[in-house]
Amino acid sequence: MPKPFYKRKRLWIPLLLLAPVAALLIYLALNPIPHFRKTVNFLLQHVAGIEENQVRVGKRRVNYYEGGKGNPRKVLLLHGFGGTAQMTWMRLMPALAKNYHVIAPDLLASSFLRLNPATYSVDSEVDLVLGLMQALNLEKADFVGLSVGGWVSLIIALEHPEKVGKLVLVESAGLRTEIPELARLTLTDREKAKRFLELLFYNPPPLPGFVLDQLVKSSTRIKAKYEAVFMGFVENSKLRLLDNKVWQVRQPTLVIHGREDRVIPFEVGERLHRLIPGSAMVALEKSGHAPVWDQPTRLKNAILDFLAAPNPPESLPASTPLP
Numbered sequence: 001m002p003k004p005f006y007k008r009k010r011l012w013i014p015l016l017l018l019a020p021v022a023a024l025l026i027y028l029a030l031n032p033i034p035h036f037r038k039t040v041n042f043l044l045q046h047v048a049g050i051e052e053n054q055v056r057v058g059k060r061r062v063n064y065y066e067g068g069k070g071n072p073r074k075v076l077l078l079h080g081f082g083g084t085a086q087m088t089w090m091r092l093m094p095a096l097a098k099n100y101h102v103i104a105p106d107l108l109a110s111s112f113l114r115l116n117p118a119t120y121s122v123d124s125e126v127d128l129v130l131g132l133m134q135a136l137n138l139e140k141a142d143f144v145g146l147s148v149g150g151w152v153s154l155i156i157a158l159e160h161p162e163k164v165g166k167l168v169l170v171e172s173a174g175l176r177t178e179i180p181e182l183a184r185l186t187l188t189d190r191e192k193a194k195r196f197l198e199l200l201f202y203n204p205p206p207l208p209g210f211v212l213d214q215l216v217k218s219s220t221r222i223k224a225k226y227e228a229v230f231m232g233f234v235e236n237s238k239l240r241l242l243d244n245k246v247w248q249v250r251q252p253t254l255v256i257h258g259r260e261d262r263v264i265p266f267e268v269g270e271r272l273h274r275l276i277p278g279s280a281m282v283a284l285e286k287s288g289h290a291p292v293w294d295q296p297t298r299l300k301n302a303i304l305d306f307l308a309a310p311n312p313p314e315s316l317p318a319s320t321p322l323p
Contacts, residue, residue: 057131064105067097077104080147117232187219202288253279258287
C-alpha cells in the first residue's frame with residue numbers, strides 16, 4: 001500500500017525548497033511596484049554608483065539621486081508631475097554620471113498626496129530647486145527638465161540666469177495648451193489602465209495583469225486627491241505661463257519633443273523652439289511623453305552630444321530638427 005502524500009520524504013524536500021520561491025512570487029504579485037523600485041535602487045547603487053541621499057531644504061527633507069561626484073560639471077535632472085527621479089531618470093543617470101556630476105531630486109509632485117491644492121504651484125517647485133541648490137552648494141548647473149521639470153528649468157533660467165549653464169527641455173510644459181486626457185482619466189479597470197499607458201507611451205510596456213490591477217487599485221485610492229492637486233496646480237500656475245517671456249532665454253537650449261506626445265503635443269515643442277533664440281530641436285520619432293522609455297538611446301545621445309558641444313548649435317527652423 002503506498003504511503004500517504006504527507007509521509008513521502010522525496011516529495012516534501014522539493015516542496016520545502018520551493019516554498020520560499022512561492023512566497024517570493026506571492027509577495028511580488030501583491031507588491032510589484034515597491035519591489036521594482038527597491039531593485040532599481042540596488043542596481044543604481046551597486047552597478048552604476050548612483051546613490052540615494054537626503055538633504056534638508058527648509059522644513060522638508062528632499063530625496064535625491066547623485067552620481068559622478070568626482071566630475072566638476074553639474075547636471076540637474078528635474079522630472080514631471082506625478083513622476084519620481086528614480087522612475088524618470090534611471091535609464092539616463094548612469095550614462096550622464098560617467099562625465100558629469102548628476103543630481104536628480106524628487107520634486108514636490110512626487111508626493112502629491114501631501115500637497116495643498118490651494119497653494120501648490122510651479123513656484124513651489126522653483127523654490128524647492130533653488131533651496132536644494134543652496135543646500136548642496138551648487139552655484140551653477142546644466143538643467144535637464146521633463147514636462148513640468150522643463151517649466152521649472154525655464155523659470156530659473158529666466159529669473160536666475162547665473163545658476164543655469166545649458167538648458168535641455170524634454171516634452172516641456174510652460175506654454176499654453178489643453179489639459180490632456182491623461183490628467184482626467186479614471187483607472188477603473190484594466191482597459192482604462194491600458195489606455196493610461198497608451199497616452200503616456202508610444203509603445204506601452206507589456207505589463208502583466210497583476211501590475212495593471214495594482215495601478216487600478218492605486219488610482220482608485222488617490223484619484224480625488226490627484227485631481228484636486230493637479231487642477232489646483234493648473235489654476236495657481238496660470239500666471240506663470242511663459243509664452244510671452246521665453247524669448248528672453250539666453251542659455252544654450254535644446255528642445256527635445258516626441259512627435260507622438262499625447263500629453264503635451266509636438267506643436268508645443270515646435271513653438272517653444274521658435275520662441276527661444278538660438279535654440280536647437282530634436283524631434284523624436286515614435287516617441288510619446290516618456291522618451292526615456294520610448295527612445296532611450298536617441299534621447300541619451302541627443303543630451304550627451306548637446307552637453308559636450310563646445311559651442312551652442314546654430315539656430316534652426318522648427319521644421320528642421322537636428323539628426
